[in-house]
Amino acid sequence: MLHYAETHFRFPVSRLYRREPVILIDAPFQVCPEESCPIWLIARKANLFAIYVEEIYGQWKNASGKSIPFKLPIEKQFDKKFHFEELNFEKPENSSGLWMLNIFVKYKIKGREKICERWNYPFLPPEPLIINFLKEAPPKPEGWLAGETHCHSSYTSDSVEFGAAPAVLQKAAKAVGLNFVCITDHSYDLMNEKKFQKMKADAALPLLIAGEEVSCGNSKNQNVHLLVFGNENYIEGHGDGGRRWWNTKPDLSIREAIGKHLAYAAHPKLQMLPVEKILLRRGHWSYEDLTENNICGIEFWNGFRGRDFYEGRDLWIKSLLAGHKLLPLGGNDSHGDLNDYTAVKQPLWSLKCNSEHVFGQVRTVIPNNGKIPFSEIPKNLYITDGPALWFENGKLYAKSTEDFGKFLSITIFRGCEGKPNFEKKEEMKIGDFYEFEFDFEIPLNNSLYVRAECETTCGKFAMTMAIYSSLAA
Numbered sequence: 015m016l017h018y019a020e021t022h023f024r025f026p027v028s029r030l031y032r033r034e035p036v037i038l039i040d041a042p043f044q045v046c047p048e049e050s051c052p053i054w055l056i057a058r059k060a061n062l063f064a065i066y067v068e069e070i071y072g073q074w075k076n077a078s079g080k081s082i083p084f085k086l087p088i089e090k091q092f093d094k095k096f097h098f099e100e101l102n103f104e105k106p107e108n109s110s111g112l113w114m115l116n117i118f119v120k121y122k123i124k125g126r127e128k129i130c131e132r133w134n135y136p137f138l139p140p141e142p143l144i145i146n147f148l149k150e151a152p153p154k155p156e157g158w159l160a161g162e163t164h165c166h167s168s169y170t171s172d173s174v175e176f177g178a179a180p181a182v183l184q185k186a187a188k189a190v191g192l193n194f195v196c197i198t199d200h201s202y203d204l205m206n207e208k209k210f211q212k213m214k215a216d217a218a219l220p221l222l223i224a225g226e227e228v229s230c231g232n233s234k235n236q237n238v239h240l241l242v243f244g245n246e247n248y249i250e251g252h253g254d255g256g257r258r259w260w261n262t263k264p265d266l267s268i269r270e271a272i273g274k275h276l277a278y279a280a281h282p283k284l285q286m287l288p289v290e291k292i293l294l295r296r297g298h299w300s301y302e303d304l305t306e307n308n309i310c311g312i313e314f315w316n317g318f319r320g321r322d323f324y325e326g327r328d329l330w331i332k333s334l335l336a337g338h339k340l341l342p343l344g345g346n347d348s349h350g351d352l353n354d355y356t357a358v359k360q361p362l363w364s365l366k367c368n369s370e371h372v373f374g375q376v377r378t379v380i381p382n383n384g385k386i387p388f389s390e391i392p393k394n395l396y397i398t399d400g401p402a403l404w405f406e407n408g409k410l411y412a413k414s415t416e417d418f419g420k421f422l423s424i425t426i427f428r429g430c431e432g433k434p435n436f437e438k439k440e441e442m443k444i445g446d447f448y449e450f451e452f453d454f455e456i457p458l459n460n461s462l463y464v465r466a467e468c469e470t471t472c473g474k475f476a477m478t479m480a481i482y483s484s485l486a487a
């Protein structure tokens with residue numbers, strides 16, 4: 015994955031190479047009521063290309079035609095490798111709903127005055143920041159915790175991508191309504207035990223759990239990614255880091271990388287560029303890779319519901335029907351990317367911007383058992399980008415808010431015995447009286463398991479883990 019895009023990579027030639035630091039403005043995609051809205055000015059590699067930022071200016075706009083101009087003097091030299099400068103912003107008054115922020119940076123480089131809108135990425139038209147000021151906190155059951163299970167920090171920093179500082183992720187998490195964040199930087203960026211321990215110390219902030227996205231070898235000896243949360247020590251894995259092009263062989267097999275850890279398969283069916291397959295020896299997780307190793311779950315919802323989500327979910331269902339009790343995980347694989355996702359489209363040639371891997375958008379929600387999240391295998395769990403959907407005490411509960419829309423569908427899937435085993439689908443009857451809240455008695459009957467999915471009018475989605483007995487009493 016290639017995120018907060020890097021424009022200083024010029025081997026052999028790059029149309030994207032710039033003798034300027036990367037400059038960009040980022041802010042959370044949503045803000046909970048009562049929370050402030052942090053906005054950051056980010057500069058990378060200003061140690062090589064120093065800039066003097068004079069001011070930031072622009073305007074807020076919303077759908078009811080309100081427009082609020084602002085001007086913020088900065089008057090500051092930027093000359094470090096990384097800057098995450100929090101801007102002193104007031105959110106608009108009575109701000110609920112969607113707001114657009116057009117934002118400009120006025121800076122000087124080598125005596126020349128320049129202005130960029132949102133960022134200075136070459137050949138990438140500026141996108142405004144879009145921020146959803148929620149009317150209510152995102153719904154979840156009482157006493158449960160919502161978390162990000164796959165994101166990168168500034169400890170992922172190489173020739174093509176970089177992430178946000180742990181302190182930035184911590185503040186952004188609070189704004190978007192997360193209770194915990196697993197920081198999963200690449201093993202090939204963490205490099206060694208020393209750097210891993212430094213990242214752990216840096217991430218020792220409330221809400222943050224330091225982990226790792228380990229590159230390891232699947233059954234075809236291709237590099238696949240494994241998520242480990244809260245590991246004591248660094249786990250080696252440099253195969254597809256791009257720094258060791260003469261040897262892209264995985265250092266450890268999946269089994270060796272897991273060792274005694276609780277581990278989850280990251281993006282099992284990720285869509286990749288042919289160059290990643292050929293030059294970095296990247297591969298996919300197969301059914302055997304998942305079921306013959308000691309995997310606790312699979313993160314097939316990796317920021318958005320594209321082909322990899324559906325193929326990953328099929329793989330998960332196939333495992334469930336064969337009796338492998340794997341958990342579904344939802345994460346975003348964001349590298350910074352608080353508002354939208356900027357990345358390399360064609361290496362050395364073009365960049366892109368979309369909303370596929372935004373920090374905190376897809377969440378994994380688990381009961382709070384008083385321990386550090388994911389220090390044990392969660393007993394119950396659902397994944398969502400909006401509504402809550404969970405089994406408890408023999409019932410299925412669904413809850414949404416005005417921010418995320420009414421329910422369009424709530425569907426039950428039962429694992430059934432057959433030759434081969436199969437899933438049976440039942441649509442729940444939803445009238446429109448209790449539009450935002452439902453509960454249903456769901457007997458397990460003779461099913462192998464029961465699981466549920468729901469969809470809302472705002473295109474938001476949630477799904478539960480598979481429940482095997484007494485519907486999580």
Ligand SMILES: [Zn+2]
Nearest residue numbers: 015227239280
């Ligand atoms: Zn990955």
Ligand SMILES: [Zn+2]
Nearest residue numbers: 015164227347
């Ligand atoms: Zn990742």
